[in-house]
Amino acid sequence: MxxxxxxxxxxxxxxxxxxxxxxxxxxxxxxxxxxxxxxxKPDFVVILPIEDDALFVVEQFRYPLGERTIELPQGSWEHSLTATPEQVAAGELREETGLVAGKMIRVGYQKLAQGYSQQGYHIYLATELTHHAPSLDPEEYGLTARKIKTDDFMQLILDGNVTDATSVTAFLLAKARGLIA
Structure with a gap:
């Protein structure tokens, strides 16, 4: 080559x-x-927390856009070079939503913007959820979490109301693999 x-x-x-x-x-x-x-940038994780026929999403203000957006929970741990992607996914899920997953299923791995970065993201499906209080970082001020039916999330994507490419790709990949209805 x-x-x-x-x-x-x-x-x-x-x-x-x-x-x-x-x-x-x-x-x-x-x-x-x-x-x-x-x-x-380091790789990050995106999590699809599923309960019954619904998933948990987060809504937060995205400074570059000047607006609040609906996304799947996601993030990275800049401070830890030894944590596995699954550990980061579990930590980000707990931090942003207060949810703890009894089971984490790896959905896949994607690149974010390969035209200008090597950064990628690991996708996990979180099930068997228990509810606790979130523990937000200062950068996540104002972030809220809520439960939404998977069909409603798909409609938000189709209507252009979920524009985060990572969330869209993760959701569609999990759906294509038959992991969500």
């Missing part, structure tokens, strides 16, 4: 505790040079 693009140099432009931005000088196979910007 030949390399279509060769990296000539790399420069980190910006870094904070959640992400880094680097700029690579590149050489394409046709001899032309260019710049490629890459966002580096």
């Amino acid at each position: 030949t390399t279509e693009i060769k990296t000539l140099s790399t420069e980190e432009i910006y870094r904070n505790k959640w992400m880094a931005l680097r700029e690579d000088r590149i050489l394409r196979a046709d001899g032309s040079q260019g710049i490629y910007s890459v966002i580096e």
Whole structure:
């Protein structure tokens, strides 16, 4: 296999505790040079908490959009490099919704935006749920959780009211695998 693009140099432009931005000088196979910007972020998890014919969703204000959005619970643990994706999923589920899953089923793994990042996400179906109080991080101020019928969630997707690509992909993949009705 030949390399279509060769990296000539790399420069980190910006870094904070959640992400880094680097700029690579590149050489394409046709001899032309260019710049490629890459966002580096850790993988994250998205969880489909299912109870009967409903799932739990979260609603929160998303600053870049300037509005509240409906999504599946999701997140990452920037502070832990040793936690497994399943442990992160269980922790994020408890943190955002107060739910504890008696059973976690791996649904799959997807890439978020492979045109500018290697970041991906692990998808889990959470069942046998018990209810506790949520424990939100400061960045999650105002986040609320609620239960919604799976058919209603599908309709929200079709109506363009759930626009988070991660939530849509996770839901449709679990549905395609027959894990939710």
